[in-house]
Amino acid sequence: MDPGTTPLGKMLLEEITPVVMVLRTPLVEEACLKNDLSFIQMLSPFCTFSNIDVPVRTSSDQPYRLQKFKLRLFYESDIRQPNLEVAKERLKQVITQAGEKDNSELCSDPPPIGSESEILPSWFEFFNKELVRTVSFSDHEAFDHPVACLLVVSSKDEQPINRFVDLFNTNKLPSLLNDGAMDPKILKHYLLVHDNQDRSSEKATKLLTEMKNTFGTNDCHMLCINSSQDGQIEHQDSLWAPCKSVASPNQHLGCLLNIDDLNEIKDLMQELSSKHIIPYMEQKVRALNQQVSATRKGFRNQIKNLWWRKGKEDTPDSPSGLMYTFSSIESQIRVLGDYAFMLRDYELALSNYRLISTDYKLDKAWKRYAGVQEMMGLAYFMLDQSRKEAEYCMENAFNTYLKIGSSGQQNATRCGLWWIEMLKTRDQYKEAATVYFRICSEESLHSAVMLEQASYCYLLSQPRMLHKYGFHLVLSGDRYKKCDQIKHAIRTYRSAISVYKGTTWSYIKDHVYFHIGQWYAFLGMYDVAFTHLLEVLTCSHQSKTTQELFLREFLQIVQRTGKTFEALKLQLPVINISSLKVVFEDHRTYASPAVASVRESLWRSLEEDMIPSLSTARTNWLELQSKLLPKKYKESNICVAGEAIKVDIEFENPLKIPISISSVSLICELSELDEMTSDTSHSATELWNDEHKLLGDMSSDASLFTLSEVDFTLGGDETKLVQLTVTPKVEGSLRIVGIRWKLSGSVVGYYSLESNLGKRKTAKGRRKPKHSPGNDLKFVVIKSLPKLEGFIHSLPEKAYAGDLRHLVLELRNQSEFSVKNLKMKISHPRFLNIGDHEDLNLEIPDCLEKKTNVEQTDVPADSKKVSHGVFLFPEDISIEGERPLLWPLWLRAAVPGTISLYIVIYYEMGDASSVMRYRTLRMHYNLQVLPSLDVSFTISPCPSKLQEFLVRMDVVNKTSSESFQVNQLSSVGWQWEISLLQAVDAIFPSQSLIAGQALSCFFMLKSLRKSSRTEEKISSLSRSPGSDVRLAPEGNKDALFDICCSPLADFHDCERLQQHELSNQEDTNTVDFILISRPLKSDINPGTSDAPRLFSHHACHCSTASASPISWVVAGPRTKCHDFSVSFCEINLRMIIYNASDAVASVGINTHDSPGGNVQLSDGNTVASGNQAGWHSLSPVDDIKINSDVLGSNVGKSQSPESVSPFIWSGTSSTRVQLEPMSSTEIPLQICVFSPGTYDLSNYVLNWNLLHVNNEENVGKTKQTSGTSPGYPYYLTVLPSD
């Protein structure tokens, strides 16, 4: 690649060219200004030659031809180092102008990265050029030193010849010439300008000859301008356009210059450069080269030079002071190099630069050294060889410039820019970018531009470095902002956003969006500011102060606009879509919102028996509905006009600061029924468009439905569940589209439920592919229907176990249509029982008290109203209008624990034409039951009497604070009779059970059963009065409670059922007990519960069965007086045997007359005492074992040889009888006693076995079918009678 065609090459060919100093008189300028041009401006278009074709011969003998050439013209006043402040001001102006220009683009979206239009704003080049020019005319480099001097005098001037001399002699000459930095003897050229408008050129020609005589023929010229008379000559704009940047459009630049004038100027400049300047430079190069060769080339000269420099080392280094005058060899070498460079003899230039650079380095003349290095680098570049060398030189120069401090900063910048261009030419954009970064000085504006250029370098590098691009844009933007160049700042940030869009680097995103938003607001572009600030609102990772700052700024912007913004993407607060729950009531209605959260399947199972089955339903309402509604909506949910649909959704505040949210409501769309059918075809496709439209204007639908509005404040990191409702008013199709809310009263946010739901569902996977998510939010609104509202009055949340209460269920129907066919089902009949309508006004203890006139004949009536646990209300009941239906309920806290009571009430519409024929009301209550009295019963047969049992009741008060007064113990059923064994006062010394107290007491239970007819017994069990024992202290006037009246008996049935399942035992010899107690009155806090309460504890299926099904009693006299002198004593005894099993038993009695021992009282005593304690139940096996042991020991002991049996069994020694189930028989026994004493008549054995009559159901059970029982001790004392 030809280096000359590269941007840097072009720049160098333009910038490093010979300078011509122009000295002119004011009249010259005046003549030129008629064209709105200064003299230099007029000439400048003709200073650039693209094809000058001048042969040049420098050091070598071979001439070469210069094609392109350029002269730079400067007034003498401009040839000095530019004022830094002015330069800065000028740069600032350039930037500001550039900023103003692209104002229009500011609000548009950032263009995609890499689009050509965006790369490199054009003013960069211009800016860079200006920047380079700030360091021109430095004394340390020679290419800016004027090569020639052009003296211009107008023909109007008086004494033009003198003026020429005066011009050069004035003190106005630049300091460069005066202070010896350059040779004051420069090439002079004399020009006479003649304005053709003034007068004829005759005088001018005369003057020219005069000049030629004075200054020499070759150096004098005349230029005639303004030849055009009318001033209407049009030129191409491009001719002077670069000179005058701010040309007003109505001016015609060069309007008085006709074509002849232009040609004349062109010829003049051509001649000046080719005939005068180039040859002059050529000559000078040759001369200098000779001189340099003589003094510096060759080994000897180098040694000498080195030695000489060494000697000079001590001289203080003074970078500011002028060390090298034009006559010094160093300056001359530099001039030689620069001239050679300008004449494109880069080899020569390079060799000279090299030569001099070591000198400068040794002299520590760093600025000059850097300047030479810089030129070396450029020369290398122009030679297009040794890239590394070139870069090294540039870097060296750059670093050296920086090293000398602030004075070198400008030069460093220029050097850097050239270096960058060099790198760019070689596609080393990354390196170029780092150089740009290094150019950055403290001066913000300057570095802002540099950083921006650096960012573009990163963008252009291969591969693109977008991260760096963004970063440098942001850096640049910050600096622009510092210099109040807000438009530029916005521009850079806007580009940066294209990089950082959607980034997860949260701090970066916040920074960029927040600042650009702020700046837009500064410019008053609030809309754009708003959208940008929206992005940073959810900054949960930021500190609290930052969050406050963001929110404050955001709200300020909103306030400043003075209107409420509507933001589709408002992220504050965050809506937790997964928390969405829609509660609506179709045929299922809910008594309270909490009810809806219960699982649907649970309700289904409850409702199973009540609602019409599917086959029958299809013939009525479903079909009716399908006729009424189009197919499309068949799957939609159904809701009823006038009834609210509730939507629960969570709002979450991600910030640490509280935010206030108001007017939260749903966005809904309700299309009426008839129009809905027509637009089904296109509604699906336009769904999303509709939605947007809908989000915008939705207030118009207020007549169709009403929406609830919620206001609340979310604290830092708080989450709130909000319930929103929509109540449709007319029939049709309702769609819940989204949610809207107002943040801080000024920003309206929208959230589309449908689209977000859709996203969520699809993201979750395809578990339910058939279910379309939108359906949850679509409803078919049907005509308004009656709806029951139900409520149970005074249902406690907490109760002690056994607590019996009277409750009232209230059902209301607000609509004017009636409902009928009410049914009710309760999930736990054990806890909650439905009373009779007459029970409505009953009070709990009174209603249960035993009436004197007992008429409980019609009690079983309610067994027919309950079928499958479904309670049917009387058919004549219908609820309408304001009149509520009250129905009594009985509550009994059956077992401790937490119980959920579910109640479903089914009702049918009175109006048969309605779409829905029935509805159900679902109610749900939670009841916590605390343990109170723990009652257990142990029953053991009475040893001395048949059909009588000893009952031990263990009562433990398990409450922590309550005391109970035990009122009554009842056994259920007519066949049992219970009676006290002890006095009541002995049982309850303190008359009550205080908390934690345990107590045991004993009762006698007597079986009244005579018949063995089982079926009769079972049927009578259900509703038979039992027997009661009053346990209340004597002073208490409370009547006994009737355990047969409805709530107690009903609950007892349930308990029986429940406990039967638990025990799972088919035992007919069971007894049920009901213990009724009341909390002690003194313990009741009068504030909390005023009603007297009653507790009932049911113990069912307490088995009376003992070890063996056969029990017997030996009856007879206990003492007998007999006169043994007469005869031996004969005593008749009876044995009553009872078969308690349900099978026929065969019992054999064997007596054996072994010596039983009248003397073994001690033995007998132990047995007796054992028997006394024997009321506890023993398992049959144990019983037998112990008994057999006892028997064995008895037998062993009775084997004493000396004793003779004092009595013998007379009569049959073995008897066998057959016993019917549940029957008893009596067997006579007789003994003969031979001497007085006390006898234990236990030496007999009962062998029994059950004959399997109906043992089919007993197969699996380990029930004894046969056994042997030893006899009970029976003590008989026979006294001798006197």
Added chain:
Amino acid sequence: MATTACFIIVSRNDIPIYEAEVGSAAKREDAAQLHQFILHAALDIVQDLAWTTSAMFLKGIDKFNDLVVSVYVTAGHTRFMLLHNPHNDDGIKSFFQEVHELYVKILLNPLYLPGSRITSSHFDTKVRALARKYL
């Protein structure tokens, strides 16, 4: 001596999955975003360098003013990026290696989805302890 150190783990999709300011220097309000900017920009350099060397530890690949970026690239192209002062670069390699071990343990957790944010508080305390030890 107050040191600045910002440690970020960047997933292969250039998403930061763990961030920690582990320096002892007093926190400045804008430090967090500046550090993110620098580390984010350094991703370009990492991208260039990571494939030119077989070493995992890339020392001082980028710098901004007086802050240096060192990077450790795991085999899965997860990048541990540390922004630090140039003087304390002795323990950085050890720091990275030990953090890598911790990171591998995180990866072994079957409940951790690779590329998602590391929220383990155990990891956090361990990393901070390592930073105190080595940096």
